[in-house]
Amino acid sequence: MADLRARLPRPAVVDDPPVQAVARICDEVRDGGDAAVQEITRRIDGCELTSLTVDPAECQAALGALGSGLRDALNIAKARIESFHRHTVVPESTWSEGGVTVTSLPRAVDRVGAYVPGGTTPLISSVLMTVVPAKVAGVAEVVVATAPGADGRPAPAILAAAALAGADQVLVGNSSALVAAMAYGTETIGRVDVIVGPGGRYTAQAKREVAARGLVGVPASFAGPSEVVVIADESATPECAAVDLIVQIEHGPDGLAWLVCWSEAVADAVESMVEKLAASAARSDVIAGNLASNSYIALVDGPAEALAVANAIAPEHLQLMVRDPAPLLAGIHHAGAVFCGELSPASVGDYVAGPSHVLPTYGSARFAGALGVADFQRRMHAVTVDQEGLDTLAPAVIALAEAEGLGVHAESVRLRSR
Secondary structure, rough: OOOHHHHOOOOOHOOOOOHHHHHHHHHHHHHHHHHHHHHHHHHHOOOOOOOOOOOOOHHHHHHOOOOHHHHHHHHHHHHHHHHHHHHHHOOEEEEEOOOOOEEEEEEEEOEEEEOOOOOOOOHHHHHHHHHHHHHHHOOEEEEEEEEEOOOOOOOOHHHHHHHHOOOOEEEOOOOHHHHHHHHHHOOOOOOOOEEEOOOHHHHHHHHHHHHHOOOEEEOOEOOOEEEEEEEEEOOOHHHHHHHHHHHOOOOOOOOOOEEEEEOHHHHHHHHHHHHHHHHHHOOOHHHHHHHHHHHHEEEEOOHHHHHHHHHHHOOEEEEOOOOHHHHHHHHOOOOOOOEEEEOOOOOHHHHHOOEEEEEEEEOOOHHOOOOOHHHHHEEEEEEEEEEHHHHHHHHHHHHHHHHOOOHHHHHHHOOOOO
């Protein structure tokens, strides 16, 4: 598997994240606070900020101004996201054996920061996909951070979604600078315990940077630019396969798209359709750039080899556009989310399927999964030992402690055992 990963082409950004540039931004915010966030936003985003925080009344007004169609869609999405994540909540549990009782206690973190991409493509759905699972987990305060538009203000739809989702605060500014501000704290921005959310490579690297500095927790996944692998056989409709390849790379730069199939005719038909659809797409410039530099066709010998390629890529989205997805699904081990069959496009997962669309990218699906309730909680355990249990276990504790040269550990149970 490692040899196959090494031989498959990947975007250069995968091997060259903006580590130094992001580290400098974090240092600036650490030292300069609010003023540094404003200066970085001016320098990188090209706009002036009148404030880093948004008045809650502005969020409520934005919600009230939504058209009924969009508001209904947001309500449907919120209800489904909330329902799914409540289904995943793990309750307290108790295990008892030999005089020892251990109670496992899930406890939510106090304060979470959720970065939501704004600017030219404000991802209003990402507000729900981050805030709602955090609230289900029991987080007391959730802060939404987003990038400004040209006027220095966040997109009204993001403010509306924040109000609907129950966000406690909304921040606006450069993405990396806000990640640093939420990690260090500034004059107006309180520190958070966990930072989540999708974003470009700078945002994703900023989360890694502040986590490496020991300031906050972040999910194990690297939620960077969008990725998709489509496995297609002769049953796939070329237009559907093509549009699903384009869906993920229209988000922005560094998007990754793979078509994997074992038929040259399928590959040719889908490639032709991609060219046709890309030419007329609204974000054709972004799509064209990603098609030229980050999009590939893998022609393999059969389904087994297709699975090997998909597992080696470990994509954010994997679509099984084949006649019978079940046998292939059984062989998939590395993917953020899998969409089975032609009627299950990733767009359904992006908005209303229920699970969060914040998924692992850059191959991090090998060791991480979708954002969920567990990312906002830590499990604490409470241990109770009775006299019989202590007497039974004391010899083992003493032997292990003395083998490690920790005599006081051994003495602590000698004093209590009979």
